[in-house]
Structures are given as C-alpha cells and as structure tokens.
Amino acid sequence: MKRLILSLWFCGLACAAQADSLRIAVTTSFENSGLADVLLPALAQDTGITAELVVVGTGQALRLGEAGDVDAVLAHARAGEEALIAAGHATHRREIMYNDFVIIGPSDDPAGVAQAVDAASAFRAVAEAQAAFVSRGDDSGTHARELSLWDQAEIVPDQTWYRSVGAGMGAALNTASAMPAYILSDRATWAAFGNKGDLALLFEGDPALFNQYAFLPINAEQHPHVRADLSAQVEDWLTSPRAAALIDGFQIDGMQMFIFNATPTD
Amino acid sequence: MSDIADGFVKAAQLAVSLDPELIEITLRSLYVTLSATAIASVIGLPMGAWLAVTRFPARRYVIALLNALMGLPPVVVGLIVYILLSRSGPFGVLGLLFTPTAMVIAQVIIITPLVASIAHQAMRELWADYHDLLISLHASRWQRIVTLVWDGRRTLMTAQLAGFGRGIGEVGAIMIVGGNIDNATRVLTTAISLETGRGEFALALALGFILIALAILVNLSIHILSRTEQGSRW
Amino acid sequence: MVKSPDILPLDLQEVAVRRRGKRLLGPVTLALKGSGISVLIGPNGSGKTTLLRVMHGIERVSAGRKAWAVSDADAHAAQSFVFQTPIMMRRNVRDNIAYPLVLRGMRRAEARAAADGWAARVGLGAALLRPATVLSGGEKQKLALARALVTAPQVLFLDEPCANLDGHATQEIEAILLAARDAGTRIVMSTHDLGQARRLADEVLFLHDGKLVEMLPAAAFFAGPASAQATAFLNGDLVF
Numbered sequence: 001m002k003r004l005i006l007s008l009w010f011c012g013l014a015c016a017a018q019a020d021s022l023r024i025a026v027t028t029s030f031e032n033s034g035l036a037d038v039l040l041p042a043l044a045q046d047t048g049i050t051a052e053l054v055v056v057g058t059g060q061a062l063r064l065g066e067a068g069d070v071d072a073v074l075a076h077a078r079a080g081e082e083a084l085i086a087a088g089h090a091t092h093r094r095e096i097m098y099n100d101f102v103i104i105g106p107s108d109d110p111a112g113v114a115q116a117v118d119a120a121s122a123f124r125a126v127a128e129a130q131a132a133f134v135s136r137g138d139d140s141g142t143h144a145r146e147l148s149l150w151d152q153a154e155i156v157p158d159q160t161w162y163r164s165v166g167a168g169m170g171a172a173l174n175t176a177s178a179m180p181a182y183i184l185s186d187r188a189t190w191a192a193f194g195n196k197g198d199l200a201l202l203f204e205g206d207p208a209l210f211n212q213y214a215f216l217p218i219n220a221e222q223h224p225h226v227r228a229d230l231s232a233q234v235e236d237w238l239t240s241p242r243a244a245a246l247i248d249g250f251q252i253d254g255m256q257m258f259i260f261n262a263t264p265t266d
Numbered sequence: 267m268s269d270i271a272d273g274f275v276k277a278a279q280l281a282v283s284l285d286p287e288l289i290e291i292t293l294r295s296l297y298v299t300l301s302a303t304a305i306a307s308v309i310g311l312p313m314g315a316w317l318a319v320t321r322f323p324a325r326r327y328v329i330a331l332l333n334a335l336m337g338l339p340p341v342v343v344g345l346i347v348y349i350l351l352s353r354s355g356p357f358g359v360l361g362l363l364f365t366p367t368a369m370v371i372a373q374v375i376i377i378t379p380l381v382a383s384i385a386h387q388a389m390r391e392l393w394a395d396y397h398d399l400l401i402s403l404h405a406s407r408w409q410r411i412v413t414l415v416w417d418g419r420r421t422l423m424t425a426q427l428a429g430f431g432r433g434i435g436e437v438g439a440i441m442i443v444g445g446n447i448d449n450a451t452r453v454l455t456t457a458i459s460l461e462t463g464r465g466e467f468a469l470a471l472a473l474g475f476i477l478i479a480l481a482i483l484v485n486l487s488i489h490i491l492s493r494t495e496q497g498s499r500w
Numbered sequence: 501m502v503k504s505p506d507i508l509p510l511d512l513q514e515v516a517v518r519r520r521g522k523r524l525l526g527p528v529t530l531a532l533k534g535s536g537i538s539v540l541i542g543p544n545g546s547g548k549t550t551l552l553r554v555m556h557g558i559e560r561v562s563a564g565r566k567a568w569a570v571s572d573a574d575a576h577a578a579q580s581f582v583f584q585t586p587i588m589m590r591r592n593v594r595d596n597i598a599y600p601l602v603l604r605g606m607r608r609a610e611a612r613a614a615a616d617g618w619a620a621r622v623g624l625g626a627a628l629l630r631p632a633t634v635l636s637g638g639e640k641q642k643l644a645l646a647r648a649l650v651t652a653p654q655v656l657f658l659d660e661p662c663a664n665l666d667g668h669a670t671q672e673i674e675a676i677l678l679a680a681r682d683a684g685t686r687i688v689m690s691t692h693d694l695g696q697a698r699r700l701a702d703e704v705l706f707l708h709d710g711k712l713v714e715m716l717p718a719a720a721f722f723a724g725p726a727s728a729q730a731t732a733f734l735n736g737d738l739v740f
Contacts, residue, residue: 023364023447032464040448054364054445055460068353069363170463177465195465223353225361392590399587401558403600404576413599417590 021050022230025061025070027077028168029142030213033188033257035250039238042246047233057168058140065089065216068223072231073216076186077141081214089223090216096238097247097258098212101145103203104173104190105131105182113182119206120152127155132181136172137164141211146184149208173199186211191252213258239264273471277479280472288473292480295453298366298440299433302373303381307426310378314385314425315411315418318393329386335379340372344439347372351443364445369453372439377429384428388421389414423492427485434481454480507568507575507654508686509533510555515564517550525550525710527564532655532688536702537681539718540690543739547710548690549584549659555688556581556657577604580648582658586640588632593624596632597647604651618646622676638669645676649685656680658689662696674700694734698722706730708739 040051054070058077065073066089075081084090103122105113111129116122126133136143150157165172169189176183177197215238217231237243239262247260280288349355351363362368392414400410437455444451454477461470509531516526525547540548553559556579568575589596597615602608619625622642632643641661648656662670681687691697701718708729725731733739
C-alpha cells in the first residue's frame with residue numbers, strides 16, 4: 001500500500017510534461033480581459049494543443065522568452081519585442097489584434113481630463129491639477145505607453161502626486177480605485193475589472209492610445225527544446241478566420257474589446 | 267465590509283457545489299504543500315535532533331543561521347529557484363520550471379529551516395531531560411537521535427504543522443516558479459492573488475476562507491489521528 | 501560469600517575534579533573490590549555525587565587516573581546508574597525498563613518480556629502500560645531501579661535513591677537492593693540517611709570536603725570511626 005501511494009506521488013510529480021502543450025508567456029493586460037478563456041478551449045478543440053499561459057508583466061515575459069523558459073510570447077510592447085528578435089531569441093513577431101488604452105480616473109474628474117483634446121493634453125491636465133496618478137512603473141507595455149505620453153506632454157511627473165506602484169494592471173487598478181487616482185489602462189482589463197469603485201472611463205479615442213498585440217515564437221536555433229512546431233500551429237490558428245471571429249466577437253458589457261488585424265502569411 | 271460577507275457566502279456556495287476548478291486547485295495546494303512538508307520533515311527533524319545532541323565549535327553560529335533562515339523571504343527563494351531551474355540556468359535541462367515539482371522544491375527550501383528550528387528547540391529540551399540517562403547507558407549518537415525523535419514525536423508534529431502552515435499560505439515563491447498556470451500550477455494562494463488583481467474581492471476572499479478552513483481541517487485531522495490534545499480536563 | 505564481579509577492582513589514583521576553579525573532589529585514591537554494598541556518607545557538598553559519577557564514568561576528571569580490571573568498553577556494559585531524581589522517558593513503564601536492552605540490540609519482544617519480569621519484581625506489574633511520567637515518586641524510583649537491573653549489571657551505582665521517598669517506598673527499595681546484593685551485584689550508593697547506611701552497608705566510605713576520609717567495613721566504622729569529622733557526623737553535628 002505504501003508503495004502504491006509513493007508511486008502515485010512520484011507520478012504526480014512527473015506528470016508535468018504533457019504531449020501537446022505549448023507554454024506561452026502572456027502579459028497581464030491580455031489575461032485580465034478574459035479573452036484567453038474564450039480562445040484557449042477553441043484552440044485545444046481545433047488543434048489538440050493545450051496552451052499553458054504564464055501570466056506575468058511584459059518585462060518578465062520578455063525575460064522568459066530570452067531564457068527559453070517559454071515556447072512563445074504574446075506581448076504589446078513593440079520596442080521590447082523587436083529587441084528580443086534582434087537578440088535572436090524570437091524568430092519574428094506576428095501581429096494578431098489590437099485594442100486601445102483608456103484614461104481612467106475619479107468620476108468627479110478634478111483635472112478635467114474628459115474635456116482634453118488628446119491624450120497628451122489629458123496628462124498635462126492631470127499634472128497641472130496635481131491630481132493623484134497611479135503608474136504601473138514596471139516597464140510593461142502599458143507603462144511604456146504612459147511614459148511616452150508624459151514625453152509628448154513634455155511633463156516630468158512629480159512624486160507628490162505621481163504614484164509608481166511597480167505592479168500588474170489589476171493590482172495597479174486596485175490601488176487607483178482605493179485612492180482614487182487617475183490611471184492609464186487597456187480597455188479590456190478595465191472593462192473586466194471587478195473593483196471599479198468610484199473610477200470611471202474619462203478619455204478615449206486618441207490614435208496615440210492604439211495598442212498592438214503580437215505573437216513571438218521563440219527561436220529553436222537558440223533554444224533547441226522549444227516546441228517550434230507547435231508554436232507555428234498556434235500562430236496559424238491565431239491568425240485564422242476562426243480566431244478572427246472569436247476575437248472580434250469577444251465583448252464585455254456589450255462592447256467589443258479587441259480588433260483582429262492579422263495579415264495572412266506570404 | 268460587504269465584501270467580507272459576500273466572501274463567506276461565496277465560499278459556502280463554492281464548497282457545497284463542489285466546483286470542479288476549486289477542487290482542482292485545492293488538491294494541488296495540498297499536494298504541493300504536503301509533499302514539501304514531508305520532504306522538509308525528513309531533512310529537518312533529524313537535523314534538529316542532531317544539532318541538539320552534538321557539540322562542535324561552530325554550533326552556536328549554525329543554530330543562529332538556522333533560526334535566521336526561518337525569515338527567508340519567499341519571493342527571494344522563488345527568484346533563486348527560478349534562476350536555477352531556468353532553461354538558461356544550471357538545472358534547466360531538467361525542465362522543471364512551471365511545474366508543481368518546482369513549487370515543491372521552492373517550498374522545501376522555505377519550510378525546512380522552520381521545521382528544523384522548532385525541532386531543535388523541542389529536542390534540546392528533551393535532551394536536557396534525557397542527557398544523564400542516555401550518557402549513562404552509553405547510547406551512540408545515532409541511538410540518541412532516534413530516541414529523542416521517537417519520544418519527542420508529538421512536539422515534532424508541531425514543527426511539521428508549523429511548516430505546513432507556512433507552506434499552505436505561501437504565494438511569492440510558487441508564483442514565480444510555478445507561473446500560476448491554469449490547470450497546471452494554479453493553487454489556492456495564486457488564485458487568490460489572481461482574483462485580487464482582477465478586482466474580484468468577494469471571490470478572492472471566498473478562496474481565502476476555503477484556504478483557512480483547509481488548514482484547520484488538516485490540523486484537526488492530524489490531532490485526531492495522533493490522539494493528542496484529548497480530554498477536556500488536566 | 502559471593503564471587504566478586506569480573507570488572508572489579510576499580511582503581512582510582514589521585515583523582516580530582518575541578519569546575520570553574522572550585523575543587524569538587526579529590527585527590528581521591530581508592531580501590532573498589534570485593535562484594536556487597538558500599539555506602540558513601542558525608543555532609544552535603546562533600547563530593548558524594550561527584551565521586552559516584554566519576555566512578556561510573558559520566559563525570560570528566562581534571563587529574564588522576566581511573567581503571568577497571570577490564571577494558572572500558574566491557575566495563576561500561578556491566579554497570580548501571582540510578583539518579584537521585586529518576587529520569588523517566590516519555591513512554592510507558594514497560595518500554596522504559598526495556599530501553600537499555602533495546603539499546604544493546606535485543607529484539608523488542610524479548611526486551612519487553614524481560615522488562616515485564618523486572619516490573620513484577622519491583623511491584624510495578626500492574627502498571628506496565630501506564631505512562632512513566634504519571635507515576636508517584638516511589639514508583640518512578642522503583643522503575644529506575646528495575647531499568648538499571650534489567651541488564652544484569654555487575655556494579656550498580658545509586659545516588660541517594662531514597663532521598664525524596666516516604667518510609668514505605670524506602671523499605672521496598674532497600675529490599676530490592678538487598679536482593680540484588682545477594683544475587684551478586686556489587687552496589688555503591690550514597691545516602692544522607694544514617695539509618696539506611698546502618699541497615700544496608702557492608703562497607704562505608706566517609707567523605708568530607710571532597711576527600712575520602714575513611715573507608716572501612718561497616719561494623720568497624722559504626723563501632724568507632726577514626727576521624728573527628730566522622731565522629732561529629734555520626735553524632736548529628738554540623739560538619740564543615
């Protein structure tokens with residue numbers, strides 16, 4: 001009896017490696033939206049591939065790709081992605097879909113963000129009102145976009161009202177909700193967020209808030225153990241009409257969250 | 267405050283309906299932490315006993331170090347284990363990253379100093395009692411350790427339960443080395459972290475209450491099985 | 501007349517024990533031989549306990565030499581020690597008594613059977629499965645005695661075994677000791693009860709201020725000790 005239990009124990013320990021599973025590092029903004037819960041079952045059904053999502057911040061996702069600890073990366077930070085390709089860790093980037101960032105803030109909008117003409121002006125308004133602003137502060141795609149907007153507005157945020165939390169999108173939103181404070185978020189995470197509190201969506205629509213997601217297979221020449229074959233299959237599926245329908249059809253509160261924009265391979 | 271009440275209600279609902287996802291992550295939590303506690307006990311209990319009965323020059327420093335390691339920040343342990351198990355790390359070929367095994371390894375590192383420290387304290391007291399007798403009987407060092415561990419097994423159980431408690435509530439290390447992958451490495455604590463990040467406080471609390479109930483259940487079973495703490499009077 | 505045990509004589513040559521600058525014992529020179537019961541008496545602090553522990557080998561000596569008639573390893577296996585406060589292991593009576601046998605490699609079932617026999621002999625037959633820690637003072641000391649005798653030692657040391665016991669328990673212990681003596685065990689014990697010394701001793705060792713002042717057959721000692729300190733001690737005066 002003891003041996004049976006022991007062998008079951010060891011079986012459990014060893015049962016990590018599965019036949020057709022692909023490990024993908026995805027960013028918190030993607031996971032928090034809930035789109036994964038729609039795509040993954042369909043992917044498994046159509047291709048027999050189980051996607052194991054390691055949900056981490058953009059910086060960590062790119063590091064995982066660099067180390068070869070995942071088979072592919074799904075990110076929305078173009079500069080980081082291209083660096084990964086340049087270093088030879090990823091073979092290429094394949095654009096899949098986009099959504100946008102939105103500016104969230106206290107519903108009474110003390111800085112008057114809702115009246116801004118563009119995103120940079122909205123940020124300038126926050127700085128001038130010295131209203132509390134929560135930053136991801138974690139070198140994520142969202143954080144990179146936020147920093148570029150401060151640049152555009154020619155503002156250096158001041159520590160008295162600028163709160164850099166170094167956390168994922170959801171955690172940062174929790175902090176913004178509790179303060180309350182302004183924060184830049186991707187639309188999907190905001191829509192799916194369950195602790196909105198007194199926050200409201202105040203600004204949207206500026207093309208500067210465009211947010212592209214791309215799929216990067218990890219280079220099998222640098223990291224021989226990655227399942228490049230499965231990555232290729234997943235990439236094909238993600239850019240297929242089936243995925244397009246699922247992505248475009250994904251809604252939260254009756255609103256479309258992502259727009260499929262993959263181009264067929266030539 | 268309504269979140270806490272909602273949490274209770276949700277916890278009851280999840281438990282009663284035997285939600286399959288809940289069962290999966292609960293079993294995985296138990297699997298990871300029970301395995302880690304068992305391994306930590308095999309290492310830590312004899313180590314604590316050995317430290318109690320052995321005199322050597324650096325003894326004081328070893329004990330101080332052991333006590334200090336009880337305060338190892340789990341997230342640091344997770345980071346170090348991650349670096350070791352990463353594909354670009356020394357043990358990458360084992361392919362253990364993002365598996366429950368990696369989580370067990372990280373938790374063993376966190377739990378063992380705690381188990382060994384408490385075991386050492388318990389064994390030290392027992393050794394003070396048995397010292398003259400065992401020396402008079404010329405028991406060998408190994409015999410002393412076995413005798414102390416056997417006679418002190420009830421106190422050692424406390425050491426194990428302390429280790430289990432530390433492990434079942436831990437989230438920093440296993441998040442990094444496990445990755446909180448749905449259907450693969452997600453456990454109660456990482457799920458709580460996830461739901462908190464989603465702003466789903468009621469669900470996060472519900473999972474938290476279930477975790478607490480689980481810990482109580484495990485402790486109760488151990489006490490019942492080993493027939494300790496019986497009797498309502500001295 | 502019973503045969504003297506093989507491991508005797510025990511020779512102590514100028515043995516001294518010093519701890520933290522204080523001289524606890526010595527220099528002491530003596531030869532333990534023959535058969536019967538030797539009783540150590542003397543005022544508190546005279547070194548009785550230290551001398552017993554030195555003879556048994558559980559106290560480090562600071563000077564002098566100690567030698568048994570056989571190798572140390574053989575001598576170790578043939579002795580037992582009963583402490584003033586009995587050390588109870590956290591197990592039941594039977595397993596306490598059986599422990600020294602198990603340590604020596606005897607199979608548990610055999611050891612327990614032997615333990616049962618000795619438990620009966622000391623009057624603990626009905627308490628075999630009770631936890632040793634809940635016994636009365638007298639019962640604990642009887643258990644310690646049974647545990648010491650279960651290995652059939654050639655030499656048995658006891659440090660004031662009846663110090664904390666009532667008259668009834670003392671009588672039972674003394675009866676067991678006399679029976680052991682008659683069976684051939686050489687007994688060396690300390691006591692502060694002069695009556696007990698008179699009842700049990702075949703030989704008396706009188707200690708004062710860490711030194712062995714007198715070592716005589718009991719009859720000779722009690723008839724008229726040579727030293728002033730011993731005389732004063734027997735009179736019940738404070739000796740220091």
